[in-house]
Amino acid sequence: MSDRNQSIRFIYIILSIFLLGLIFLNLAIGSVSVPSAVFLHFFDTNTPENEIVWRHIILESRMPQAVTAILAGSSLGLAGLQMQTLFRNPLAGPSILGISSGASLGVALLTLGSGIGTGFIGSNILNELGVHLAAFIGAFLVLFIVLLAAKKVKNNASLLIIGIMVGYAVSSIIGLLNFVGQQGEVHAFVIWGLGSFANVQNSQLVLFIILVFPALFLSSLLIKPMNAMLLGESYAQNLGVNLKRVRWQLILLSGYLTAIITAFTGPIAFIGLATPHLARLLFKSSDHKQLIPAVLLLGTIISLACNLLARMPFFQDVLPINVITSLFGAPLVIYLIIKRKQIGF
Amino acid sequence: MISSDKNILETKDLSIGYTKKNKQIEIQSSLNLQLKKGELCCLIGPNGVGKSTLLRSFSAELNSLSGDILLDGTSIKNYDSQQLSKNLSIVLTESVYIPNMTVKELIAMGRFPYTNFWGKINNKDREKVDEAINLLSLQSLANRNFIELSDGEKQKVLIAKALAQDTPLILLDEPTAFLDFPSKMAILAELRKIAHQKNVGIILSTHDLELALKMADLIWLLPEKNKVQTGIPEDLVLKGAISKAFSNDILSFDLKTAHFIQNIKSVDVLNIEGNSIEIEWLKRALIRKGISANTKQSMPLKAYYDSKRREFIIEKENEIFAAFTSIDKILTVIENTKFNNYEKDTSLFINYRNNYDNRLQH
Numbered sequence: 239m240s241d242r243n244q245s246i247r248f249i250y251i252i253l254s255i256f257l258l259g260l261i262f263l264n265l266a267i268g269s270v271s272v273p274s275a276v277f278l279h280f281f282d283t284n285t286p287e288n289e290i291v292w293r294h295i296i297l298e299s300r301m302p303q304a305v306t307a308i309l310a311g312s313s314l315g316l317a318g319l320q321m322q323t324l325f326r327n328p329l330a331g332p333s334i335l336g337i338s339s340g341a342s343l344g345v346a347l348l349t350l351g352s353g354i355g356t357g358f359i360g361s362n363i364l365n366e367l368g369v370h371l372a373a374f375i376g377a378f379l380v381l382f383i384v385l386l387a388a389k390k391v392k393n394n395a396s397l398l399i400i401g402i403m404v405g406y407a408v409s410s411i412i413g414l415l416n417f418v419g420q421q422g423e424v425h426a427f428v429i430w431g432l433g434s435f436a437n438v439q440n441s442q443l444v445l446f447i448i449l450v451f452p453a454l455f456l457s458s459l460l461i462k463p464m465n466a467m468l469l470g471e472s473y474a475q476n477l478g479v480n481l482k483r484v485r486w487q488l489i490l491l492s493g494y495l496t497a498i499i500t501a502f503t504g505p506i507a508f509i510g511l512a513t514p515h516l517a518r519l520l521f522k523s524s525d526h527k528q529l530i531p532a533v534l535l536l537g538t539i540i541s542l543a544c545n546l547l548a549r550m551p552f553f554q555d556v557l558p559i560n561v562i563t564s565l566f567g568a569p570l571v572i573y574l575i576i577k578r579k580q581i582g583f
Numbered sequence: 584m585i586s587s588d589k590n591i592l593e594t595k596d597l598s599i600g601y602t603k604k605n606k607q608i609e610i611q612s613s614l615n616l617q618l619k620k621g622e623l624c625c626l627i628g629p630n631g632v633g634k635s636t637l638l639r640s641f642s643a644e645l646n647s648l649s650g651d652i653l654l655d656g657t658s659i660k661n662y663d664s665q666q667l668s669k670n671l672s673i674v675l676t677e678s679v680y681i682p683n684m685t686v687k688e689l690i691a692m693g694r695f696p697y698t699n700f701w702g703k704i705n706n707k708d709r710e711k712v713d714e715a716i717n718l719l720s721l722q723s724l725a726n727r728n729f730i731e732l733s734d735g736e737k738q739k740v741l742i743a744k745a746l747a748q749d750t751p752l753i754l755l756d757e758p759t760a761f762l763d764f765p766s767k768m769a770i771l772a773e774l775r776k777i778a779h780q781k782n783v784g785i786i787l788s789t790h791d792l793e794l795a796l797k798m799a800d801l802i803w804l805l806p807e808k809n810k811v812q813t814g815i816p817e818d819l820v821l822k823g824a825i826s827k828a829f830s831n832d833i834l835s836f837d838l839k840t841a842h843f844i845q846n847i848k849s850v851d852v853l854n855i856e857g858n859s860i861e862i863e864w865l866k867r868a869l870i871r872k873g874i875s876a877n878t879k880q881s882m883p884l885k886a887y888y889d890s891k892r893r894e895f896i897i898e899k900e901n902e903i904f905a906a907f908t909s910i911d912k913i914l915t916v917i918e919n920t921k922f923n924n925y926e927k928d929t930s931l932f933i934n935y936r937n938n939y940d941n942r943l944q945h
Contacts, residue, residue, distance in 0.1 A: 461702065465692065465695075466692065466695055468681045470677055475644060475664070476644075476671070476672060477695040477748070478668030478696045518683060525684075
């Protein structure tokens with residue numbers, strides 16, 4: 239056992255070094271190259287005149303982006319783990335219950351339906367808040383529907399299908415809105431749908447953190463019942479788990495986290511599905527005491543790495559985050575799974 | 584065997600089934616069953632009579648339609664889920680698939696009702712887990728990955744998990760399904776040992792009638808239409824309850840051997856003599872083919888085993904007719920013979936006869 243503990247500690251040390259390195263690189267690298275001198279003087283009280291612009295870029299643009307990536311990665315990783323454990327299904331992820339589709343519907347209604355959409359990303363803060371809010375409302379509407387269904391339906395598999403169906407239904411409405419939308423609006427909506435960590439301003443960061451952290455904390459309280467759920471519903475119930483309550487709590491927390499993140503960043507593909515698998519493969523454990531900190535850390539690392547890749551100077555422009563997450567992440571996960579030959583939920 | 588007189592489980596006019604669209608579908612009713620501590624009870628009956636439903640009603644996964652279930656003298660309706668988890672453990676047929684979990688960790692999940700908010704295992708929990716591991720002789724597997732085990736081993740681990748749960752009643756839904764015969768025997772022997780040594784009540788549903796009759800202290804027989812029958816195996820057999828419940832067009836229960844035998848439709852051909860092992864297996868082979876294997880003088884052909892020559896000999900009117908080195912060859916010949924016309928078809932045996940004569944000469 240101590241052997242195992244040691245190797246786990248080793249993995250944590252390596253990952254922490256990775257994390258710190260990624261945070262630094264996220265601040266240091268971008269489309270504008272910042273001289274290293276800026277970082278040397280970063281904590282000085284008197285900033286030289288010529289470095290103010292660079293400091294501004296780091297503090298006002300790259301820093302909130304990195305924090306957003308950290309929040310999104312950790313939350314989506316956790317939400318994915320919650321869904322995979324609840325449904326005992328390795329294909330489950332944060333978007334499986336249609337919550338991110340709900341967010342998309344909200345944004346689609348705003349951008350495609352009302353005509354205020356074109357060019358909303360980046361410049362106008364009010365519009366940006368409007369998009370966040372629309373996504374938020376859409377996501378919570380779907381979450382509400384799913385929670386109602388969860389009260390009605392006893393069987394988890396049925397609930398999963400209901401969630402997927404709600405997602406399809408919502409997507410078809412989005413399809414219709416796309417069909418009738420103006421070209422520019424559709425383009426703006428498509429861009430939003432590709433996800434971005436760059437849409438959260440410093441002023442919104444505090445709100446973002448306040449919204450996310452309680453859910454992360456409450457999730458950690460479910461370690462014990464989540465472990466029992468691994469055995470299946472009947473066994474879990476026999477061990478004294480209140481199935482109905484735990485199911486509700488898991489859907490609520492996972493759905494809430496997904497809704498918040500999607501509202502601030504757009505739908506982020508892949509991270510929520512893949513992070514739990516990477517955590518299980520890396521830590522060789524199904525124990526949520528191990529997995530919850532693991533997905534938080536790994537989700538953060540993955541999203542920071544993706545954010546970094548998306549802004550690599552050799553790409554002409556900043557690439558959408560979903561292009562990176564899936565393009566680089568999918569082969570990596572396939573490789574790991576084939577190599578280890580074991581996958582679970 | 585330690586056994587208190589108090590029933591660990593008792594049902595009073597219990598009726599079980601499902602509720603569908605406010606309509607009750609009753610599967611069994613008026614069940615009045617009792618199980619004492621330290622007893623291994625086998626729940627048997629044909630498919631679809633409600634064995635699983637009964638077990639799921641006991642574990643409160645299903646609500647019973649009417650009547651009451653008393654666990655240790657108290658209605659299970661008065662147990663909350665926490666109390667129930669400390670009094671009743673289950674082993675199910677559904678497969679458990681958890682990658683990256685060792686046998687020991689999985690057994691430790693049985694301690695769930697006793698651990699703190701974070702599920703931390705303390706020394707007493709560790710003791711109980713080790714005890715369960717020892718009782719089921721799982722020491723050598725303790726640190727193996729659960730999903731890499733064989734089906735029989737997995738079943739034992741899940742039983743150990745139930746044992747670690749430290750409950751006075753353990754319910755097992757077909758714990759021997761999918762296992763080979765030696766594993767089935769082993770599992771039932773372990774369960775019996777546990778029931779007697781730990782003084783817990785164990786109820787298991789099974790299709791393995793012969794095993795149940797051999798191993799159970801008590802049998803609850805759920806027949807399709809008749810009332811439930813309870814008793815020790817031997818009494819139930821003698822009362823004819825077993826053969827009544829299980830016999831059908833194809834099979835009948837043989838009281839002497841406690842085996843099911845195929846109902847024989849074909850004609851008698853061979854008068855089989857002797858009771859050597861070879862002859863017993865010849866009889867089995869014939870029964871399998873639907874041919875009577877009785878000892879009757881009136882039959883035209885006589886068969887016996889020549890242990891010196893290690894051959895099966897077929898005689899007709901006291902004359903050696905043919906000899907066979909394997910049962911397979913006998914079956915082939917007999918199957919090709921039209922029994923009602925054996926006189927004419929004896930030609931089929933001639934080749935064999937010639938062979939035999941030749942060999943006798945050498």
